[in-house]
Amino acid sequence: MAPPAQEVQPSSTPINDEQPPFSKSRVTVIGSGNWGSVASKLIASNTLTLPSFHDEVRMWVFEETLPSGEKLTEVINRTNENVKYLPGIKLGRNVVADPDLENAVKDANMLVFVTPHQFMEGICRSLVGKVREDVEAISLIKGMEVKMEGPCMISTLISQQLGLNCCVLMGANIANEIAVEKFSEATVGYKGNREIAEKWVQLFNTPYFMVTAVQDVEGVELCGTLKNVVAIAAGFVDGLEMGNNTKAAIMRIGLREMKAFSKLLFSSVKDSTFFESCGVADLITTCLGGRNRKVAEAFAKNGGKRSFDELEAEMLRGQKLQGVSTAKELYEVLSHRGWLELFPLFATVHEICIGRLPPSAIVEHFGRKPKFTLPI
């Protein structure tokens, strides 16, 4: 990890107030689930070797008491492992778990948001007025909501609530595979400031995790949500045992609808973003594995006779499928704006999910409309 010549700052060392406070960037990761822990590990390996960052990485942990009676933060700081959400992986000795959100962010000028998306509104509210004025943020959170008035982007929520600039990082990122340092890639989406984007790339990039920046925050973030709807469609194809040919066609049509929908919502969205890891690669990963695909496969195998709610409860033990709710939200937007015919795949996924169409409609729908063309 760290080259021999470099001093590792012990995790218990308090911040030294006498050194120039802002000379080096200080990073805090807000969230410590599976992906949050892996993100902390990636970042911590870089802050040790890059001179422009403080070694220490603060990781805010939603405190829990473990069955042993110990606090989760205490165990993380003692063992250097997130024993609950990423057992068996050393995070790096310079990761410091902190149960106090306000304390965790107060010195940081780089905030990495990586919590479940439903907690973000509350977290943002409690951070108002507590963060440094020069702070930069990045969101790793996939799965914003698509509301009638437009998508409710997590990066926008963070920017607006906290009055700061927020980038996003998305990609084909299965946390457990990156934790064991299997090769993968990710995409940073940024709005205007290329230098800040480069700094995020420096912070995350490792030899096994290659990060690229693109100036298209909306395109990158939309990919992370819309792919789940395509994964539902891919799952239907798997359940119907239609083969790789059909599956590839459905994934391609899905990618095209993702691109067209994003461009209709934000004219700034770039085609090239969909060739990045956040686009085609994340779509492939999600349509090959992933829980949306898996439950949709079971749904189609049962001929749509068992509901998604029932299958979810049985197969996912409390986790929820984002694809089904995103498909519903998307359908409302498409219907409201008169775009249903432009997005037959998105529309059909929802109609299958609610039982209005049989799973086989996922391919029949296209055949009936050979003259369908997207304006984009």
Place this chain on the structure above:
Amino acid sequence: MAPPAQEVQPSSTPINDEQPPFSKSRVTVIGSGNWGSVASKLIASNTLTLPSFHDEVRMWVFEETLPSGEKLTEVINRTNENVKYLPGIKLGRNVVADPDLENAVKDANMLVFVTPHQFMEGICRSLVGKVREDVEAISLIKGMEVKMEGPCMISTLISQQLGLNCCVLMGANIANEIAVEKFSEATVGYKGNREIAEKWVQLFNTPYFMVTAVQDVEGVELCGTLKNVVAIAAGFVDGLEMGNNTKAAIMRIGLREMKAFSKLLFSSVKDSTFFESCGVADLITTCLGGRNRKVAEAFAKNGGKRSFDELEAEMLRGQKLQGVSTAKELYEVLSHRGWLELFPLFATVHEICIGRLPPSAIVEHFGRKPKFTLPI
């Protein structure tokens, strides 16, 4: 198949010389293997219902004597099945097998080339001076060679040898899946004449086989060849059991190199072509199934200790892998033009194939070069 009101021309009816000879288009399919037979079936279902085409579809068959002692063409014309290369599938009564190449093409003004690519030079030579002056052609043949002086495109070979215009049709097209009418898509690439392209789309498009035309013959045709090199890389990842994340990353990098290489060779190649069925969809199909992937997986599982030649002989019973030879040809071009560093995936695939690098290099190579950027 045919609507009740429409007369089906019996396959034995000779061409009626008294009707205006060129009022309707006449189609001949040159080739009758697995894909050629499926193409004939697709086309035959359309010529029956579209008024601008003659019902009859001639299919040139390289004559063989079957174990029963019968000629292949006789059995096809009697049973309406290609019992050798597509058993169990009715081609349509309007498909006429013809063992005489010259006779098969003489009345056609639309020629569909779908033979193994190594036969094309000989076929073109024997067709010189034998085709109609107003004839249009389309090639369904994947796997052109990439020679030092540039790729030897099959469409160019046909155009130049026969002095005619040649489109291409490529896509995620597993013949046996299309034969049983599973949903899939394809892309027609054309040079200049949009009307001709539309005519090819009409001829091939069915409710389960959706065809789109793009003005980019080189881009479409290059996709059909270069994807095989990426499939070798994907097979290595499978053999090393690196997971979906890494596989998606390698496929994405492969798609990017396909696009960049095509654009360096032909400035007319369009980015959007790689979003079509011939691009991302065919790549996905080939990297999920396909023999290039399969043999490469076995190669990596054996740690590169058994050669591709040996594995091919054992696993493919006489069929040859295109990916390995294309990777070799590509490497020569990249090396000759000083482009090796621009295409680390293409280069690494070849170096692994010849044993210069271990299979694991497929991912290590990228990590060592995080600053690598393609100019395109």
